[in-house]
Amino acid sequence: MLTSLTIKNYALIDKLQVTFKEGFTTITGETGAGKSILLGGLSLVLGKRADLGSIKNSEEKCVIEACFAIQHYNLESFFEEVDLDFEKLTIIRREILPSGKSRAFINDTPVTLDILSSLGERLIDIHSQHQTLQLTDNEFQFQVVDAVAGNNIVLDDYAEKLSEYHSSKKELMKLIDFQQEADKEYDYNSFLLEELRSAKLQEGMLEELEASYEKLNNVEEIGENIGHALQILGEEQMGTIAGLNELKSIFNKLSKFGTVYKELLERIQSVLIELDDVNVEIQGIEEILEANPQQLEEVSNKLQLIYNLQKKHNVLEIGELLEVQRELEEKVSKTENLEEEIKQKQLEVLAQEEKLDKIAGQIHKNRAKAIPGLKSHLETVLSQLGMPNAEFKFVLDKTDKYFANGKDALHFLFSANKGSSFNELKKVASGGELSRIMLAIKSLLSQYMHLPTIMFDEIDTGVSGEISNKMGDIMQQMSKTMQVFSITHLPQIAAKGDMQFKVFKKDKDGVTASQMKELSTDERVDEIAQMLGGKDLSASAMAHAKELLRL
Incomplete structure (x- = not known):
């Protein structure tokens, strides 16, 4: 308080x-x-x-x-x-x-x-x-009925389930809208995906293909230079290896005259071993080096395919193309699975509707049970307040819509006089009548x-x-x-x-x-007397004030 x-x-x-x-x-x-x-x-x-x-x-x-x-x-x-x-x-x-x-x-x-x-x-x-005008507001009328019906807890449960239902419905509509858009793009995305898949892209393959292309496209020049290199290394009279072998023989003789010659001999031997290895490897290259127009064409076509894909998707690296491929796979997969996802979401929405219908049914049942007592109380109080012929009619109808407070439509109808037809409060009740009705309602609500x-x-x-x-x-x-x-x-x-x-x-x-x-008590007497008869406090007003105060 x-x-x-x-x-x-x-x-x-x-x-x-x-x-x-x-x-x-x-x-x-x-x-x-x-x-x-x-x-x-x-x-x-x-x-x-x-x-x-x-x-x-x-x-x-x-x-x-x-x-x-x-x-x-x-x-x-x-x-x-x-x-x-x-x-x-x-x-x-x-x-x-x-x-x-x-x-x-x-x-x-x-x-x-x-x-x-x-x-x-x-x-x-x-x-x-101003709040008296709320009597004509349907939301306030529901609040009155629900307070008497004890619907607070069940309405909270309904509101929670309704929020979940609206959320699921929203998700379902998004899925349906997405499906409509995805269906339009599905064929094109599938084509792009198949195009990328057929390229059998791998990280690093572009560099390998470019290297192969350079080799195959320049095989004659490479062969000439390889032959020349082998001649330099292996020619019997002037070749590098022949020269090193001669040097090795010279320093082998000199090694007995000091460590400096022995160390040079070891270095010459080391270089000779390395050159022998290089010579063998170059010979191996020469053996496998041959012109292959068919392979060259295959590599060229593969490279051109990759270059075209890079241009189409506006990327520079194979890794970026692979990322595009992953995104397309996700889109295509999602489109292919949407039907099942929508079906599952529809089943979820239907299950939520069943729960809401059950709760809304309990809300309606509680309201219907409370209305006769509410009607009786209001009419009894209004009779005490000088409206003995006042009557209420509460029309509670079930609907198919999910409102914020259930599935009911409520009509709060009133008749102030015998023989008068029932109508909405705002159409038939005067200001004074609305005040008395509101007091009757508040007196009832205070109990709940x-x-x-x-x-x-x-x-x-x-x-x-x-x-x-x-x-x-x-x-x-x-x-x-x-x-x-x-x-x-x-x-x-x-x-x-x-x-x-x-x-x-x-x-x-x-x-x-x-x-x-x-x-104070005396001041109350004066104040009430003034309210009765004005500032000039007459004896009768004072007496009436004391009577009202039961003094």
Whole structure:
């Protein structure tokens, strides 16, 4: 429940600090005194978007702070989920800086507006005059039925499964779209792939082919030079080997005359061995060297094929061609396997639809079971509020569509008078009737939603007399299980409060500011008497006020 509220530098408020108790609290004051400002400040601390124009003094920051006693509302899991320390007395603070920047804190820990708003929804329900129009909104009507039906857990399960279903449907459509595009490219990709496969590409083969081509294409020149080399090495009179053998014989004779000649002999022997080996290898080349026009043509054609493939695919290396081949294999393979993949995804979607249908069926069953009790409660309360002939008709139809909250269509129909046809609320209910219907709904929802606090902003609009007295009784009854606030212009409701606050304006140093104070018993008598008969407090008004306050 809300235990205190502090507002600084907001709209017409310089500084306001009030404390609240459990039970039923009424807030009164003249039109324009600042009751809406109070609600605006409270809305900000609960996560509403900030407006720089709401700062009273643009050179100072605006601070709004609310303290809530939350030990009895099972909020520990929420605090754990958003990684905040749970405190039995939780302080929410909102700051709006002169720059326009806004900051939010929960127990002095900075938080996002989303977290602040999420916590606020769990702490207090502010019912404004605008919210009464929600009665005509189909989503709100579903919320009412589902709260009474106890559908919260099953709706969460449905929402989770629906998200998975939409994701699978999206993946299926992507596969189908991909298949349509892939089918167009399949033949061309298959042709390109076969072209690359037939080339039997391997890393390093281009260099080998180019070397073979050079050899085969220049076989005559190579043969001539090989023959010349062998002549230089092996010619009996002038050949290099013959010369080295002669040198070897000379230094063999000289080796006995000193180590220097012996060392030269060893070096000559080493060179001779190497040249003999070179000679043998060159001879081997000569033996296998022959013109082969057919092989030359084959190598030339292979090279040309590779060059053409490189040009077609705009690459320079065999490795890049192999990468293109791998990519084409993947595309072709994926296209060939798409049919099976689509079939599997379709089966998955069908299985998810079956699960959704089962859950949606339970949601419908719960709603259908809850509607008679909801109808009876609303009609009973409205009878107490001066609408004895009011009737509701809830039309709940199954559909084939998957909505965010099930597969039902709901029509919330109303008739205020006997003999009148049923129609949508927005077409047949007046403002005063909508206010009474909303109060009846809120009184019922308070039993199911277990909110700590609810605040009604002039929910008594359009009613008076005994009806307002009954509305006060209902709010008073609600306050036995939750904290209830009512901003009201009606003395009958104001007098029902366990405590009463007055919002008023006060001029100081030429500046008007809104203030708020808790009224004592005597002050309540005066305030309610003024609400009954104006500023001139007549004896009858005073007596009536005391009667309303049961003094």
